Amino acid sequence: MANVLPSQAEGRALVDGNRFKMLDAAAGAALRHLPATLAILGCILLWQLVVWGFSVPTFMAPGPLDVIKAFGENAGVLWANFWPTLMEAVLGFVFGNVVAVLLAVWFVHSPLAERAFYPIAVIIKSIPIIALAPILVLLVGNGIAPKIIIAGLICFFPTLVNMVQGLKSVSPAMLDLMRILSASNSEIFWKVRLPSSLPFLFAALKIAATSSVMGAIVAEWIGSSYGLGALIIEATYNFRSPLLYATVVIAASLAVVLFFAVSFAESKIVRWKPTTDH
């Protein structure tokens, strides 16, 4: 791709400078990621060779070609089960993080609330999420609700811890400055505490983006008839290994896409760097 670009771009450079810059950036990115791309392709090739060389039966470990074939044959099934999992993961992500951020704001303004409720958050965190799933199914039924709650719970804790730390990370001198300016608590919050917590928040959101997919899939294992999690269980029991692998690839891709979506948002929102005066 890189050697095609210059001639293509040369023709367009006069017409559309922006497009040229975009292509240039794409070529640069491709070159930068070349080692990683080659390594991944190498691994896939090795996998296929091992499957061929040792005549591994398909139900035990399908080769990449079988998996690619499974994508084609099961496109409809995969697509139909992809959407519910995406919905659960995204709604859980939003719900878990909103609750965590609001709780963190409350903790920072009320030390009493922090002392009272932080331990409860830790206790909830220490219950294995997979053990929580059946309890939630009994509590709220077998619909989309327990999946969203579990995806949300998995996002909740890292965001709470990071957000509390972020909101407290304001330098004492900055608080002195705001006091001398007679700023109100809400002005201090919106103008100083919230912006300085954003790098901490995004660090947590990036963790939450990938774990929300995991939460949704784990929740689907417990008595669900749809979603990537249910498909994983079904494919395993029926020894449809290529479909199982294809589902896992889709689930991983979903997590990666959500991760990059959060990273993109971060690069647009946090455009500053901390300054060190010494």
Added chain:
Amino acid sequence: MLETLSRSKQASVGAASGSAVSVTNLHIRFGANDSSFTALSDVSVEIPAGSLVTMLGPSGCGKSTLLRTVADLVHISDGSVSVHGQTPRKAREGRDFAFVFQEATLLPWRNVIDNVRLPLLVGKREAGATYADPEELIALVGLKGREKAMPHELSGGQRQRVAIARALVTRPRILLMDEPFGALDEITRDKLNEELLRLWQETGTTILFVTHSIPEAVFLGQHVLMLAAHPGRVKEFMTVDLPYPRSLAMRDTVEFIRVTAHLRTLLGEC
């Protein structure tokens, strides 16, 4: 430039006596009764309006504490501090003073002009109060053209210039500076010292300046307030008899060296 910064606030009752800050029998103690630490003990001093007073002393003498008490950042244990006849709290709410910290303390997510505008966006603003134009102030501190720069794109000295512009935007009658150039290299510090003197002479702002450098204290100060440590108390309040405008070359004159030598002896006794 002079018009931008000329005093518009009415002189209040206390100013009639000619002192901007008047400290009487001030005691500052930190901590609970049994484990309390005395930072300042029986400090009394008058800072004349329009003067430039530098504060010197060994570490732990409470010079920063004294400055922070005037700025209403420290609770007064005993005695009184009056800023233009008002309590520090009233003076703070009336935007009578501004503070420059050792670190520039710029908000890293706001560009230069938005940092300078910050005091105009927060806190109680007096009805009808006229503030300085942020753009003119940025030009005054020598950063014209860098209005849109982010703090991490500036050098330490430039950031401190922005902090000074931000302090001046409310047209304070008193500028409180806590080792503002302490973290800068010597060349930058010399340049900013000269510019601060120019600013002071142009605006007539009262400046209280904490430093740990004797030459800086003498070069800038119309008066030098020396504090002794353990507990913090006034050692001497002396007038520096060197004419203004002062230039850096003055630091090599006999008179200058005589004053710094005297202060160095005093500092040794503290």
